Amino acid sequence: MRSPPIPEMATQExxxxxxxxxxxxxxxxxxxxxxxxxxxxxxxxxxxxxxxxEGLGQFVMxxxxxxxxxxxxxxxxxxxxxxxRIVSSSQDGKVIVWDAFTTNKEHAVTMPCTWVMACAYAPSxxxxxxxxxxxxxxxxxxxxxxxxxxxxxxxxVAMHTNYLSACSFTNSDMQILTSSGDGTCAxxxxxxxxxxxxxxxxxxxxxxxxxxxxxxGNTFVSGGCDKKANVWDMRSGQCIxxxxxxxxxxxxxxxxxxxxxxxxxxxxxxxxxxxLRADREVAIYSKESIIFGVSSVDFSxxxxxxxxxxxxxxxxxxxxLKGTRVSILFGHENRVSTLRVSPDGTAxxxxxxxxTLRTWA
Amino acid sequence: xxxxxxxxxxxxxxxxxxxxASINRVKVSQAAADLQQFCIQNALxxxxxxxxxxxxxxxxxxxxxxxx
Numbered sequence: 001m002r003s004p005p006i007p008e009m010a011t012q013e014x015x016x017x018x019x020x021x022x023x024x025x026x027x028x029x030x031x032x033x034x035x036x037x038x039x040x041x042x043x044x045x046x047x048x049x050x051x052x053x054e055g056l057g058q059f060v061m062x063x064x065x066x067x068x069x070x071x072x073x074x075x076x077x078x079x080x081x082x083x084x085r086i087v088s089s090s091q092d093g094k095v096i097v098w099d100a101f102t103t104n105k106e107h108a109v110t111m112p113c114t115w116v117m118a119c120a121y122a123p124s125x126x127x128x129x130x131x132x133x134x135x136x137x138x139x140x141x142x143x144x145x146x147x148x149x150x151x152x153x154x155x156x157v158a159m160h161t162n163y164l165s166a167c168s169f170t171n172s173d174m175q176i177l178t179s180s181g182d183g184t185c186a187x188x189x190x191x192x193x194x195x196x197x198x199x200x201x202x203x204x205x206x207x208x209x210x211x212x213x214x215x216x217g218n219t220f221v222s223g224g225c226d227k228k229a230n231v232w233d234m235r236s237g238q239c240i241x242x243x244x245x246x247x248x249x250x251x252x253x254x255x256x257x258x259x260x261x262x263x264x265x266x267x268x269x270x271x272x273x274x275x276l277r278a279d280r281e282v283a284i285y286s287k288e289s290i291i292f293g294v295s296s297v298d299f300s301x302x303x304x305x306x307x308x309x310x311x312x313x314x315x316x317x318x319x320x321l322k323g324t325r326v327s328i329l330f331g332h333e334n335r336v337s338t339l340r341v342s343p344d345g346t347a348x349x350x351x352x353x354x355x356t357l358r359t360w361a
Numbered sequence: 362x363x364x365x366x367x368x369x370x371x372x373x374x375x376x377x378x379x380x381x382a383s384i385n386r387v388k389v390s391q392a393a394a395d396l397q398q399f400c401i402q403n404a405l406x407x408x409x410x411x412x413x414x415x416x417x418x419x420x421x422x423x424x425x426x427x428x429x
Contacts, residue, residue, distance in 0.1 A: 256399075361413075
């Protein structure tokens with residue numbers, strides 16, 4: 001008598017669950033091995049190595065310019081390579097290009113959506129990219145004719161299935177890297193709008209990204225609501241390293257100027273430094289008195305200073321090597337939402353929910 | 362069937378972990394020394410660190426000359 005088909009299916013299911021269990025065990029073993037390997041090389045702390053380095057003196061940094069003009073929270077800003085122009089974007093849907101020396105507004109665009117969470121200047125200085133709740137990243141060529149309607153020349157480049165959280169041109173005007181609330185990052189060709197590569201691996205919204213300095217090759221780092229910072233190979237789409245030590249969303253990631261490390265800022269009120277060659281976290285920048293989240297981080301040119309913009313309206317300046325805070329800066333009247341050091345390192349600019357941007361030096 | 366898609370997902374996780382476990386790492390002492398070296402080598406070229414004088418930093422206000 002033929003056996004009924006049901007036991008065969010049962011056998012298949014048993015085999016499947018045995019394989020799943022087998023893979024789960026292997027996965028746990030590998031995670032353990034990863035931690036072991038990383039721990040073996042953890043022979044010293046960064047601040048111990050830096051004990052003999054001269055301490056930093058007092059810093060006198062003040063607001064040098066205040067850029068007023070946005071009608072609502074400033075969410076993002078970026079410097080132009082000419083070291084004087086800035087693009088900023090706001091909750092009110094406006095994207096403004098400023099001359100940071102004179103504080104004059106040079107261009108203004110009204111986006112069809114509110115919450116323009118991301119903006120970036122093209123390397124040539126001839127265009128800006130922006131996006132947010134529209135789930136897209138659009139590129140606007142900047143016209144020399146002030147009367148020209150910039151919105152007419154708008155080019156839609158990226159399409160995500162959730163909000164755009166960050167965007168950055170690669171080292172030319174031709175490609176844009178984006179991160180999104182849909183959990184992915186993507187690389188796009190600006191001219192055709194074609195998707196060149198997508199990056200999957202985050203388990204939740206990706207909030208930030210930063211490209212490696214051009215000398216170090218084709219990688220970028222992203223941070224997300226899954227508390228992970230991932231380093232990606234831009235050509236293959238593969239995640240090459242992953243770090244999960246933050247206790248909450250990672251709002252900002254920025255490469256150390258040598259490209260061998262990156263810093264992150266998180267809702268857990270800490271900034272952390274991860275070394276890529278040691279493959280681990282090597283410093284935490286925190287104080288018991290700092291309880292509000294970090295929205296954005298950036299390094300000074302030598303990498304010795306780390307600037308963090310916080311949700312308690314302040315900017316904390318950290319000695320990267322020694323792990324201590326060297327200065328706290330006041331001025332904004334609401335959360336600092338974005339912070340970037342200028343391309344020549346002479347100043348840094350912050351944007352805030354108080355509707356203004358400030359340059360500091 | 363959800364069983365086989367779980368399997369595919371798990372295989373990817375294991376593959377990724379195998380890849381990450383296999384990369385070459387250096388000791389923190391070495392990595393930290395290199396980070397420090399970079400800072401020191403570039404310290405003098407870091408205007409925010411050294412504090413550039415008003416005359417050369419376009420963001421710092423210059424003293425205004427007044428005609429007497």
